[in-house]
Amino acid sequence: MAGDTDDGQSGGRAARRRGAPLLKVLIALVVLGAIAAGALYWLNHGKIVAEGCSVKTPAGEGTLEIPQAANAATITAVAHARGLPDRAVTIALATAMQESKIHNLSGGDRDSVGLFQQRPSQGWGTVDQISDPVYATNKFLDGLVKVPGYTRLPLTDAAQQVQKSGYPQAYAKHETKATLLASALTGREAASVNCVVHEFAEPETPAPTVAAAGDAASPAAPATPDRTQQLTDRVRREFGRTVTAAGGYSSSVKGAENAVALTPEPSASTESGPDAARQNGWEVAHWAVTHAQQLGIRTVAYDGKIWRMAKSADGWKPQASGTSTSLVLVSLAANTAKS
Numbered sequence: 001m002a003g004d005t006d007d008g009q010s011g012g013r014a015a016r017r018r019g020a021p022l023l024k025v026l027i028a029l030v031v032l033g034a035i036a037a038g039a040l041y042w043l044n045h046g047k048i049v050a051e052g053c054s055v056k057t058p059a060g061e062g063t064l065e066i067p068q069a070a071n072a073a074t075i076t077a078v079a080h081a082r083g084l085p086d087r088a089v090t091i092a093l094a095t096a097m098q099e100s101k102i103h104n105l106s107g108g109d110r111d112s113v114g115l116f117q118q119r120p121s122q123g124w125g126t127v128d129q130i131s132d133p134v135y136a137t138n139k140f141l142d143g144l145v146k147v148p149g150y151t152r153l154p155l156t157d158a159a160q161q162v163q164k165s166g167y168p169q170a171y172a173k174h175e176t177k178a179t180l181l182a183s184a185l186t187g188r189e190a191a192s193v194n195c196v197v198h199e200f201a202e203p204e205t206p207a208p209t210v211a212a213a214g215d216a217a218s219p220a221a222p223a224t225p226d227r228t229q230q231l232t233d234r235v236r237r238e239f240g241r242t243v244t245a246a247g248g249y250s251s252s253v254k255g256a257e258n259a260v261a262l263t264p265e266p267s268a269s270t271e272s273g274p275d276a277a278r279q280n281g282w283e284v285a286h287w288a289v290t291h292a293q294q295l296g297i298r299t300v301a302y303d304g305k306i307w308r309m310a311k312s313a314d315g316w317k318p319q320a321s322g323t324s325t326s327l328v329l330v331s332l333a334a335n336t337a338k339s
Helices: 002-045 066-081 086-100 133-144 155-163 170-185 227-242 274-290 309-314
Strands: 052-057 060-064 193-196 243-249 259-264 297-302 305-308 328-332
Touching (some): 052 066, 052 170, 060 066, 060 170, 066 086, 066 133, 066 170, 066 193, 066 274, 086 133, 086 155, 133 155, 155 170, 193 274, 193 309, 227 243, 227 328, 274 297, 274 328, 297 309, 305 309
Antiparallel strands (some): 052 193, 243 259, 297 305, 297 328
16 A cells, blocks of 8 residues: 555656646746737837828828828928819829829939939929929929819829829829828818827028128127928928918917917918818818928917827827917927937
């Protein structure tokens, strides 16, 4: 009987030894699961979200890199500053999607440059001119408005008559996404554009201030980068007279002290009335969000909603007071790099 007991004890010890590796594996799996769950929590709740822009409307959703979204908003602003309809915006966006993926390219096929891959050798302008998104968009639209009945033509036909591409049907595949993007950037879908921004680009430095004539003791000094001036200059170039900008504005919106007020004016591209005014306002608000990284925009407040760079992963949130549909209130970072 004693021998039987020893055998039983030995068998139990062997079983425990065999089970030890399995137990270690189970413990390791539990630990890995906990780590994965923690990482997922921080991704969802800690807002570790990559920089980029998103568009969300009842018709669909899409994503863009920040420079793509900023260029798309510029195309939209320039078209509406000219009083052109939304169809012109859609055609221009689809063309830029095909030609450059809405990136302001420094080169391309042969001597092609910029958003629309226009060629200096074909009379589109100099390389410096074509590299300017505002100039390039205007040149494309100059050609588009000369196409008879372009708003009624298939998109790819209208684009091809301007571009003279070797792939005339290539523009058609971008129509759905371009239509979605146009509906958001023109303001027809409120609060439908959001950009996640982690840090700002350095403000552009103006040309040095030249000393006054005869003042030999005072050398030329570099001007201080001014984000407010940079913003107002950009608004003037892209929106023309359809938006006015006034700096030094103060507001009851928390975090928007010393802001710039952007006031949309009636646009020939939209009908008159309160709905049209609100649409124009959302076009400007979306433009500001897409340019936030480049221009150092901290907050954008409009129509009872606010976008905050510091919480940009949350998108547009309700703002209890201090906003209206008559102006878009933008606050800026200080004039220092990555402030």
